[in-house]
Amino acid sequence: MNLQSGTYYWPTTFPDAPSYPALTEDLVCDVLIIGGGSSAAQCAYYLSGASLSVAVIEKGQIGSGSTSTNTALIQYSGEKMFTSLIHTFGEEYIARHLMLLKEAINELEKAAQATDIDYEFSRRDTLYFASCQEDIAPLKAEYDFLKQHGCDLDFLSQKDIESKYPFSREAAIYSYNDGELNPFKFTHALLDYAAKKGVRICEKTEMNGHHYDQQRDQVIISTKTGHSIQARHVIFAAGYEGMEIKKEKKASFVSTYTVTTKPVEDLSSWYNRTLIWETARPYLFMRTTADSRIIVGGLDENTAYPEDRDSKLIHKKDQLLKEFTNMFPGIETKPDYYVAAFYGGTVDGLPIIGVYDDYPHCYFLFAFGDNGTVYSQVLAKIIAEEIIQGNSPDLPLYLQNRPLIPQK
Secondary structure (H helix, E strand, O other): OOOEEEOOOHHHHOOOOOOOOOOOOOEEEEEEEEOOOHHHHHHHHHHOOOOOOEEEEOOOOOOOOHHHHOOOEEOOOOOOOHHHHHHHHOHHHHHHHHHHHHHHHHHHHHHHHHOOOOOOOEEEEEEEEOOOHHHHHHHHHHHHHHHHOOOOEEEEEHHHHHHHOOOOOOEEEEEEEEEEOOHHHHHHHHHHHHHHOOOEEEOOOOEEEEEEEOOOOEEEEEEOOOOEEEEEEEEEOOHHHHHHHOOOOOEEEEEEEEEEEOOOOOOOOOHHHOEEEEOOOOOEEEEEOOOOOEEEEEEEEOOOOHHHHHHOHHHHHHHHHHHHHHHOOOOOOOEEEEEEEEEEEEOOOOOEEEOOOOOOOEEEEEOOOOOHHHHHHHHHHHHHHHHHHOOOOOHHHHEOOOOOOOOO
16 A cells, blocks of 8 residues: 655654564464554554463564554544444533543553653643634534633734744634654554564565464464464554455545655744644644654545656645744754655544454554644553453544444
């Protein structure tokens, strides 16, 4: 699957990342995780503390897929407002979803303290502004819901925004204690942590077949090198490529673009180096990095054809930088890396744990959406609970056939 093209910043931040040998023998384990990106690493992290034999296989190198283009804005808010999700799922359902997302951000911070590799986790506030007059009322309703459910945030007026930033917008939600991280280092940090606890990690080990052995009550995975892996449970955590194994009808794809600048000397006009995004769809988003670069992304296109996606890359790069300069005219930027990539979402706005009758003992982790790293943390923990304890009460919230509230 042609997921992305361009030049990738994150891998350059960790040129001496750990490497792992390919699988050279048949293997029997309790849990096999397929994938080598952040979702797989999050699963390995949660399973590494249990009395289980766990293995991870990655067809290429760790972090070489969508992880390399993940912009890793760590937020509980996502593309669909919670007030919109309530119309589909009900308030109690979405209040629990919100709580799990907030817990996941705390878990990301906790993991940063437990791992040996620094993945540059920092708490950051978020500015979520109204892109037009019509968006102010829905934004205020979203603020009221979040405030009611214990979120730490303010509603800013135009005057408030102008007092903090060199641009003006009519209204915004200002959220405290979101975050940012380096997704490439994050993936390596969690897998390094898991490997030190006995999880077996194999790079350059590609699956080329799988079936359920009813007699053994196990899933059998074959690799391109001719080896077989027997597992009691399999987690398909291969990101968008998981769709090539099991097509999920609730998922959909568009193309998105990002540009990462050269390091910037003076960011003093960027209040608290907040994460920034907006109510427009498609939206523009911005963040800074540990080495004072700026990542600007968005300008999504409704195409799932790689050639069409890639043909727009240079124009989108220029457009993204122009949008940034319009907002921060005093910050000089020069592009250093730029990417065109597929971006997956779901039709109802929630990520998916796929549990299908034709894949016994398997879980598909589809953390699709603009909040993928946080979604993955939630889903990985639930799947680990389901395997270790035999039950996770939150699993039904994210199953592909999750319940909807009765329609009146």
